[in-house]
Amino acid sequence: MLDKRFNEFKNSITPAEFNHVEFLQKKAESLRATDPELSDRILIRVNNLKSQVKKQAQPKQHPPVQKTKATAKPHSKLTKLKRSPFLACVVLPTLIFAAYQLLWATERFESQAKVIVQQPDSASTMDSGMALLTGLTGSSSGSDPELVKAYIYSNDMVEYLDNNIALREHYSQSNIDFFSRIHDDDSKEALNQYYQEHVDVILDDASGVITVAAQGFDSQYAQLLTNTIVERAEWFINSIGHQLANAQLTFMQGEHKRIEERFSSAQKDLLVFQQKYNLLDPTAEGTAKQTITNTIESQIATKQTEIKTLKAIMSDSSPQVQGLKNELSALNAQLEVERDKLSQTGLDEVPVSELLSRFTDYKIKMDLALQAYTSSQISLEKSRIEAYRQLKYLITVEKATLSEDSKYPDVIYNISLFLLLLSLAFGIGKIIISTIKELK
Template sequence: MPDTIETPPQAPPKKEQEAKKSEAPKAPAYTIQKKFKKKLKQLNLAKKLKSALLRRQARRWFTGIVLIPWLLCALYFTLIASDRYVSEASFLIERSDSGGASMEGLSLFGITPQASNDQRILETFIQSPDMLEHLNKELNIRQHYIDSADWLSRLSPSASQEDFLDYYRSHITVHYDDTNGMLEMEVQGFEPEYTKQVTDQILLKSESFVNEISHNLANEQLTFVRSEVERAEQRLKDFTRRLLNFQNETGLLSVEQQGAALSGIMNELQAELVRNETELQTLTSYLNQNSSQVVALKQRIEALKAQIITEKDKLVDSESTSLNDLAAQQQELQLDLDLATQAYTSALVALETTRTEASRKLKQLVVVSSPYQAQDAKYPKVAYTLINILLVLLMIFALARMIRATIREHRD
């Protein structure tokens, strides 16, 4: 069998070898570039997915925080919320014209009319539990708050007295105007006619309260003045008794008149003494000292001197109570008696004046603007309320987003 000749493998063409040689070193760089492009596409896709997720999450947050609550509020205020009608009134408290002058007599006992803010007191009384109790007794206002309003605006049937008072205060506004001294009152109710009845009843009770307070004050002053009159009368009796006792003890009706009488007697004695001494000098000029006329005249002069000393001792005796001392004591007692008499007279005048004022109207409630029955509901203000709610919800949404972004940034 002839031997087969194996032909050696032929070498690849030269161009193919060069191409292979040129492709061999470029393979790794191409692979890296291809992987980088692939990863870049993945990152872009992740960013797009993340951005879409965040947008979707923001929409969910906006829907949950802003849109749904606002739509619920809009549904409530436009379809469910009960209308609240308003009745307004303006009034003030005035004193009677003679009210200030009638108290002048009381200043004798330290009583002066103090400038009290009657409007402030009345403002507090209108919002007090006493006024609420009166309204509930006359108009059954608690049942009105329960039955006439929607389920969200009404007063709870099981509300306590404190909750009832808070609910009442939230439906009545009393404002004191410093410029004109008037009280501006606004009463809210769920029925226009009933709201006006509540306002009228508040004004009636307020007027009764003002009269009661003024009369109570006048009665207290009357009681005080009566006690002062009794005390002044007792002082007058005491000083009168002291003066009578003094007169009985001294036996003198008037020490001053007695002193004037003694002074007159002393003046006469002094004049008589001077005349006798003059006559003595005349007689001794031509008669002997032992003559009967001279001796008699000397004896008369000595008697006059002794009498003058006696009468003078009655006025200014230092060893016993003199007439001057008695006069001073009687004058002091008489002065106390005069002062007590004046005080008693003034007390009687004040008592009569206060008694008159206690039986008349000292203060009165002047209604400047009478309450009226509303035709249109003033509350709720739907557009205004919904805009405010929307702004508040948007602020809450922005705050929540900011907090979440801050937390995510710290995590990253």
């Protein structure tokens, strides 16, 4: 932690060295190469010391003349205040507030940065067929600027800024006037409220530009605060898309692996079945055997017709009739063999019909697994492209400015508004008192 390293550095030197500007500057320069974060933190301490020296060097303005008049004529002033409620209720508080604004209120500097949320146009990086297949259009979400604004004002952002650039320490410096600073014993909620009052996030709905304006009690810290807010907001907007895309991609990868295993198992079962019975396709082989059987039956019918024809002109004992009878017996025997092949096969004597049924079952399972695998592959590719599409960037339109003049407090505006509000309150009070008197 940066605060821990800074405290160790503080404890390693004497209090006089810790309050010595030149010594701290040399230490910061020597640490620039090895520990740039600690070097920047020491430079913040140097700027604070310079601001304190500058404040102490300015001559204090005292109103001795007013004190003299007040001591010389106290009764006359009290009498005037009693006689003129407007002076007591409006003019005097306004003068006190004006003195605070002009003489005591600590100056605040503002640094502005302009950024815009952009993301890759995924549809332009692939052909039209893949774009239609995945259903991607490349359009960005209009809620991204609102998410950035919400995160900048969040407690997580305040905690990050406090841990990395000492937000509370800067806003609670002793050289800041009592009413403008936050105090060491204030709660986290008070720090968050104070931070929100000193950081403005403005959204331009037309262009999508996000303007981040952060206030600090020196211009360098205001610039550092703005830059840190922009960098952390960029990390946040990227992490949202990555978390969503990675969760979806992880789920799809798990589903795809499960479907791939099922497809491999179906292929293996079919291959084992084919190797066991030495069959490539039982359907085709069954059809071939049935064709052979039909051919033999046709030949038997032909031989029977020839035998009947010869018997009409020859005796049964003639060589021609006996030859045909022998051929007919051979065909009948072969027919029985082929019919046995249709009803059973191999040494296991498994019927062809059962083989065909089992083969069909394995084939259907493999086809369904193949279809699921194809769909899963498409979904996985879509998820991968979606993960790329979810990448978003905060593109800097204008870098954080380093102001030379303080912007706050706006003395004329504050005094005028204070006077106007008091005058309105005084007028309303006068009307209420007058109404009460009339009703008595």
